[in-house]
Amino acid sequence: MEKNANTEIISVSEYLDKLNLNLKGQKAKIIGEVTGVQEYPGRSYLYFSIKDSKDGSTMKCFMWKRDFAISGVALRDGLEVVVTAFPSVYKPNGGLTLQVELVELVGEGALQIAYEKLKKKLELEGLFSAERKRNLPEYPHKIGVITSKSGAVINDFLTNIGKFGFEILFVDSKVEGQDAVKDLLSAVETLRKEDIDVLVIMRGGGSLESFQAFNNEVLIRAVASFPVPVLTGIGHDKDAPLVSMVSDKNVSTPTAVANILNSSWNDAVHKVNMSEEKILSQFEKLFETFRRAEDTLLRSVDRIESSIVRSYDTVSVYAKDLLANFSGALENTEEWLVQSGKLLELSNPIRQLSQGYSIVRSKGKVIRCVKDVKVGDILEMTVSDGQIKTKTI
Amino acid sequence: MKKQNEKTNKVNLNETLKKLAGIVSWFEDQTELDVEKGLEYVKEGAQLIKSSRERLSEIENEFKEIKKSIL
Numbered sequence: 001m002e003k004n005a006n007t008e009i010i011s012v013s014e015y016l017d018k019l020n021l022n023l024k025g026q027k028a029k030i031i032g033e034v035t036g037v038q039e040y041p042g043r044s045y046l047y048f049s050i051k052d053s054k055d056g057s058t059m060k061c062f063m064w065k066r067d068f069a070i071s072g073v074a075l076r077d078g079l080e081v082v083v084t085a086f087p088s089v090y091k092p093n094g095g096l097t098l099q100v101e102l103v104e105l106v107g108e109g110a111l112q113i114a115y116e117k118l119k120k121k122l123e124l125e126g127l128f129s130a131e132r133k134r135n136l137p138e139y140p141h142k143i144g145v146i147t148s149k150s151g152a153v154i155n156d157f158l159t160n161i162g163k164f165g166f167e168i169l170f171v172d173s174k175v176e177g178q179d180a181v182k183d184l185l186s187a188v189e190t191l192r193k194e195d196i197d198v199l200v201i202m203r204g205g206g207s208l209e210s211f212q213a214f215n216n217e218v219l220i221r222a223v224a225s226f227p228v229p230v231l232t233g234i235g236h237d238k239d240a241p242l243v244s245m246v247s248d249k250n251v252s253t254p255t256a257v258a259n260i261l262n263s264s265w266n267d268a269v270h271k272v273n274m275s276e277e278k279i280l281s282q283f284e285k286l287f288e289t290f291r292r293a294e295d296t297l298l299r300s301v302d303r304i305e306s307s308i309v310r311s312y313d314t315v316s317v318y319a320k321d322l323l324a325n326f327s328g329a330l331e332n333t334e335e336w337l338v339q340s341g342k343l344l345e346l347s348n349p350i351r352q353l354s355q356g357y358s359i360v361r362s363k364g365k366v367i368r369c370v371k372d373v374k375v376g377d378i379l380e381m382t383v384s385d386g387q388i389k390t391k392t393i
Numbered sequence: 394m395k396k397q398n399e400k401t402n403k404v405n406l407n408e409t410l411k412k413l414a415g416i417v418s419w420f421e422d423q424t425e426l427d428v429e430k431g432l433e434y435v436k437e438g439a440q441l442i443k444s445s446r447e448r449l450s451e452i453e454n455e456f457k458e459i460k461k462s463i464l
Binding site: 298 | 410413414417420423426428432434435438449452456
């Protein structure tokens, strides 16, 4: 048997494996109307068909429910969609099915309806309420950033983010169209495991269609349940992407995102500068106070010196006064004693006796007049040198 | 404790000078001097003058040291 690629005989299974491998390369975006949706509750897959609206051509579609959930499109008969899919032959029955990876709505109108419907649903759940919004950390340091590495957004962000020692964990992701959902979800999940202070999701402006990924329910819920505050910078003209409505803070440009992250640090730098000025000025005041105190002290040296001299003088004056006063007082006392002595001397009756006077007593009493004595009384006369006794007749 | 005692035992110049002034003025006010009392005051005054001079001398020395350190 010849081993020729064209003539090699292989089994049905082997042939289908080979065929399916080749068919995987035939991935395409196919537009059609949805028919015959079979969701099979409890199973991990679903079936539906898409039909060409012009000639009725139909293809059966297989889709994993995981991908279906990410697509976020509620399938119903007659709905026009674009599926991203590749063909595959189902080996047990040889049937050709489209393996659908993504379903997207077609047309602004349909997108608008889906947008409004989801918005209302999430609003009712309270996902957009102000109470849910968390404050951004005061001084964010580790920042998770999700956006496309190509494009102006990341450049604008990096140009405007301040030099405050930010640690940026960047995860590249598609941000355009519905295709971006898987990338974005994967990026969010990657950063969910990282130790970051804030998550930033950015993309530039665009049409409602180009924003489809940012209106995806799975992505919205992933952002809503993110463990740290989420800051979005998603530009838009009319309808705000739902991811930006569920985030904790939204601005429309990457420059604004950078400014928000910079703001507290700028304030801190300003505060530090102000404090520095204040401290320096306080020190200047303190130095001035010391200078003045020193001047006063130096001036007071002279005053203290004179005060000491004055005190010495005062003590000397007191000493002199005290001595003078007391000496004077003693002299006065002595003089008084002398004068008193003289006076006493002058008044001494004994002194009169020497001049011829005498003191006459009768029975011890001094006789001052004639009636003080009777005839026969004995009289005692004291003279300067003794006594004379006599009798009255 | 010792320092505190030293401090409390220190003569207060102002108070001493006030007492001296009081004694001098007592003498000046007397028309008839009580010599006994006057003697007591003279003794007290002499003691106050002695301690004032000693304290002044201490103050002067202390001040000279301070002056050296700031000029």
